[in-house]
Amino acid sequence: MCGALAPEELHQLVDILTDVELSAHAPLFHEGDPAEHVFNVTRGSIKLYKLLGDGRRQITGFMFPGDFLGLAVNSEYVYTAEAVTDVKLCRFPRRKLDVLRERMPKLDRRLLALAMDELVAAQDQMLLLGRKTAEEKIVSFLLMLARGQERRGEKVDPVHLPMSRTDIGDYLGLTIETVSRTLSSLRKAGAIVMEGTDRVHLKHRDRLEEVAAAMT
Amino acid sequence: MCGALAPEELHQLVDILTDVELSAHAPLFHEGDPAEHVFNVTRGSIKLYKLLGDGRRQITGFMFPGDFLGLAVNSEYVYTAEAVTDVKLCRFPRRKLDVLRERMPKLDRRLLALAMDELVAAQDQMLLLGRKTAEEKIVSFLLMLARGQERRGEKVDPVHLPMSRTDIGDYLGLTIETVSRTLSSLRKAGAIVMEGTDRVHLKHRDRLEEVAAAMT
DNA sequence: AGCCCTGATTGATCCAGGTCAACGCATCCG
DNA sequence: CGGATGCGTTGACCTGGATCAATCAGGGCT
Structure with a gap:
């Protein structure tokens, strides 16, 4: 336990x-x-x-x-x-x-x-709060959750978001509207697929890793 | 030593x-x-x-x-x-x-x-990086330096800024221009007095503490 | 003294993300 | 089943701080 x-x-x-x-x-x-x-x-x-x-x-x-x-x-x-x-x-x-x-x-x-x-x-x-853009923050957050699931030996694929949009915003230094919009734009760009409001499938994780680290 | x-x-x-x-x-x-x-x-x-x-x-x-x-x-x-x-x-x-x-x-x-x-x-x-305004960041920073000088038993009054504006910006998640402008506006408001570019006298420290904690 | 050179300040403009507002969509409950 | 309540999404607009662009002010060097 x-x-x-x-x-x-x-x-x-x-x-x-x-x-x-x-x-x-x-x-x-x-x-x-x-x-x-x-x-x-x-x-x-x-x-x-x-x-x-x-x-x-x-x-x-x-x-x-x-x-x-x-x-x-x-x-x-x-x-x-x-x-x-x-x-x-x-x-x-x-x-x-x-x-x-x-x-x-x-x-x-x-x-x-x-x-x-x-x-x-x-x-x-x-580093995230001080220097990353909204998109980089959201991507970093999703990857952090994915790594957490990996580390704990849970299934990685649908990344689980147990917290509200407000909580995500208050963690990343963003408003709920920006969280929502950024997730939508990632979805429209094909980078992620949402399953309901609290499950995310990450596509091209390697490319997302690059976004989070701001590799140009 | x-x-x-x-x-x-x-x-x-x-x-x-x-x-x-x-x-x-x-x-x-x-x-x-x-x-x-x-x-x-x-x-x-x-x-x-x-x-x-x-x-x-x-x-x-x-x-x-x-x-x-x-x-x-x-x-x-x-x-x-x-x-x-x-x-x-x-x-x-x-x-x-x-x-x-x-x-x-x-x-x-x-x-x-x-x-x-x-x-x-x-x-x-x-908390500072995610949720404070530029002014609150600068004031918090000055107070942090003042407390550091106190803790080490140094003279408190002229708070010493050994680092460049670029460094201050990179610490607070701001640009050097915003650091400079915010210090100028605090100076014009009478909240601080600059002595050269790297020494600051804090006026009304109690009021500055309130700004840093966002007491409304 | 005069001349760079580097960092700080100030001004003008721009834009990422905040704010305000409407709406969608579940779930709950009488 | 209808109305309410509480998230989440989307749109329109605004603004705090970023960006771009001149100066300005020491401080070191010749």
Whole structure:
């Protein structure tokens, strides 16, 4: 159930975890809440976001099965976490996890590796937000989801979009209209085929990879 | 010289470090290079950036004395590091650092804390890049520099801009013209006073904080 | 001193993506 | 079954910031 853990760690960790479930759109915690737990997604997807004073929102990441969230050395969560779909997670109390870290130094190493991976993803996202066009953003996003499905051993072909257009916009720094229009134009250009509103077939993935990296 | 380290770590680390110096604009390493060293800035400032295929650039961070760079679990650097000013750093060979990590589990914990701090900063930057206006970006940037100077115990008042307008633009997802125009309009509005091209006095810092957080 | 050379500023114009508005299309519910 | 409600799409128009194009201001060199 807590798939992403190394076997030797798993044994000790199962003692302190609790399974939790959440319905779609339910919040898991809010930015500024005391960070009492760390979570691992086991099923469904979660979005993480930050808000500006006037309501503008930036989604900093979507979490899928195997991903950790709530990692923070500080005492407060720095973003809000909200269920995109119905989700199942396992929850680790930070206090107990800290005790475990004392006894099991390898755990810190593992958490460091996870944090570094997130950091690499965050830097890619900065490049996307700061310097890519709407089309490049959408294509990069679709490829990121496709890679995620691959990594988790799921079927790659119809890329699944569990989140709303609003969420996609708030992740890519675009409006919902631009998201919709860009998907339509990719569809008209034959680069993708939509199956309903939440499944996408990528045609010529190699060419899409080039668009995302802005190879001229 | 390697200020930012805890005393008990410092003792063991000094054995494996080498001091290095770099002139302004000299590259320290390139994205894709084998990640053989970790660095700690002791003097001056460094910029980290990623490039798209056609030359568009996103600076993912500026590093100042006390900051670490080159941290990566993978074998390759994921960004290019280049001196903004003349810099002094201390360099740790990754191989030796890894050996030290085996013997000194607290080191992983410390690196984890550093990585988490960077992650928090990265998420703030995503919010900035995705959802803030040019003015909010510039104001946020000036405040970030001011806080950095405070944190390092430097004089706060004239905020120092060691980097070029191009660098500021590539960090904030703007063009140099927009950076220049926005600084001019802040100056005309009396929010800042420029002293030459690389020193800024912030007036009404509290009001600037509100602009950066988009309090309406 | 005078002369480049490089980076910053300012002005004029343009356009990618935002905004505003209408409409389509499910799903839900009385 | 009809009306409402909530996404998503599409169209028309607008605008913040990009682009293109002159200057301008040091700072180093002879």
